[in-house]
Amino acid sequence: MPTSSTTDRFDSNFLKEVQEGSEQNLTRCYQCGNCTAGCPLSFAYDIPVNRIMRMLQAGEKHAVLSSKAIWLCASCETCTTRCPNEIDVARIMDVLRHMARREGLVAEPPVRHMWDAFLNSVEKYGRVFEAGMMANFVRRTGRFWTDADLAPVALGKGKLGLRPHGIKHPDEVQRIFARFREQL
Ligand code: SF4
Numbered sequence: 001m002p003t004s005s006t007t008d009r010f011d012s013n014f015l016k017e018v019q020e021g022s023e024q025n026l027t028r029c030y031q032c033g034n035c036t037a038g039c040p041l042s043f044a045y046d047i048p049v050n051r052i053m054r055m056l057q058a059g060e061k062h063a064v065l066s067s068k069a070i071w072l073c074a075s076c077e078t079c080t081t082r083c084p085n086e087i088d089v090a091r092i093m094d095v096l097r098h099m100a101r102r103e104g105l106v107a108e109p110p111v112r113h114m115w116d117a118f119l120n121s122v123e124k125y126g127r128v129f130e131a132g133m134m135a136n137f138v139r140r141t142g143r144f145w146t147d148a149d150l151a152p153v154a155l156g157k158g159k160l161g162l163r164p165h166g167i168k169h170p171d172e173v174q175r176i177f178a179r180f181r182e183q184l
Pocket residue numbers: 035038039040041042049072073074075076077078079080089090093
């Protein structure tokens with residue numbers, strides 16, 4: 001018999017950690033399912049978002065942090081808008097991604113690599129440099145043909161910069177990243 005409050009399936013501190021990290025009261029969720037009904041990515045999720053809320057209440061830390069759903073979430077905030085109890089569900093999904101990353105439980109590595117490539121680009125140039133970000137993503141994942149068919153269209157519309165866009169004080173953006181790292 002386990003003597004602590006943590007077992008393979010259950011962690012009694014999980015709910016508290018997520019509530020503190022997101023500043024949301026998750027005990028308000030009464031499983032109406034509105035968040036899942038509105039979520040445009042539900043078809044791809046391994047766990048529907050309302051069930052994730054229930055599993056949080058039940059302390060099922062490992063199962064939640066190992067899920068693909070938290071990485072496939074597009075942060076569109078439809079769930080947040082639809083929740084009758086004013087729970088910021090999208091913010092909770094964001095907190096869960098951070099926790100999963102810290103615990104080494106990233107179920108969708110390409111999504112994490114895309115985020116890292118995006119943030120590296122913003123840190124370096126002050127705003128995203130599209131072609132450089134894609135090159136970085138390809139280098140990290142070896143997925144050479146991801147969205148390659150969209151490149152000519154994006155280029156034609158001027159949406160794919162081939163050179164970094166300059167901003168006035170990129171050092172200020174770099175200081176924001178440095179401050180964030182100090183808090184880790
Ligand atoms: S923020 Fe994420 S979980 Fe919420 S509706 Fe959008 S994709 Fe679904």
